[in-house]
Amino acid sequence: MIRIGIDVGGTFTDVVLLNEESGQIWSVKVPTTPANRVVGAMEGFKRILELSARRAQDIGFIGHGTTMATNMVVEHKGARTALVTTAGFRDVHIERVLFPPWTTDWITERGHERLKAYGIAPPGPSTTAECPQCGSTETEEVSRFGATPCKAQWRCKSCAEPFERFKCH
Numbered sequence: 385m386i387r388i389g390i391d392v393g394g395t396f397t398d399v400v401l402l403n404e405e406s407g408q409i410w411s412v413k414v415p416t417t418p419a420n421r422v423v424g425a426m427e428g429f430k431r432i433l434e435l436s437a438r439r440a441q442d443i444g445f446i447g448h449g450t451t452m453a454t455n456m457v458v459e460h461k462g463a464r465t466a467l468v469t470t471a472g473f474r475d476v477h478i479e480r481v482l483f484p485p486w487t488t489d490w491i492t493e494r495g496h497e498r499l500k501a502y503g504i505a506p507p508g509p510s511t512t513a514e515c516p517q518c519g520s521t522e523t524e525e526v527s528r529f530g531a532t533p534c535k536a537q538w539r540c541k542s543c544a545e546p547f548e549r550f551k552c553h
């Protein structure tokens with residue numbers, strides 16, 4: 385079977401095509417189109433078909449995962465949506481994959497240190513965040529969303545500096 389995996393991230397949409405018989409793998413990266421993320425996903429889909437010299441009807445499985453959707457599901461936000469398409473497809477099995485293609489649990493201790501050095505509080509199970517500027521735990525979450533959907537906006541009560549905290553997902 386020929387399988388395609390689409391991961392819509394905040395900045396880029398990654399599309400991977402796997403030919404299970406031969407074991408060959410192709411991948412493309414296209415910009416995510418925030419106004420309508422389907423546009424970017426379809427562009428990636430077209431490009432991966434060109435790259436692998438495949439036609440849409442050759443594809444037997446499409447797995448669609450997105451860290452953005454995962455964020456919305458985790459927070460119970462977002463509308464119920466479905467992408468259903470038939471043109472050029474035959475017997476395609478479309479599956480929404482919520483299993484994370486990546487999880488913040490995989491960020492190493494070194495990664496945590498680098499985030500802190502960059503002024504971003506690393507993710508963790510604690511409901512309090514340590515200020516990356518002064519180390520105080522007298523902090524508060526100002527907004528669930530920072531500059532990107534994967535981070536929350538926090539503020540330090542000790543040094544009054546704002547900072548972002550990577551959310552667990």
Ligand SMILES: [Zn+2]
Pocket residue numbers: 515516517518519520540541542543544545
């Ligand atoms: Zn501080």
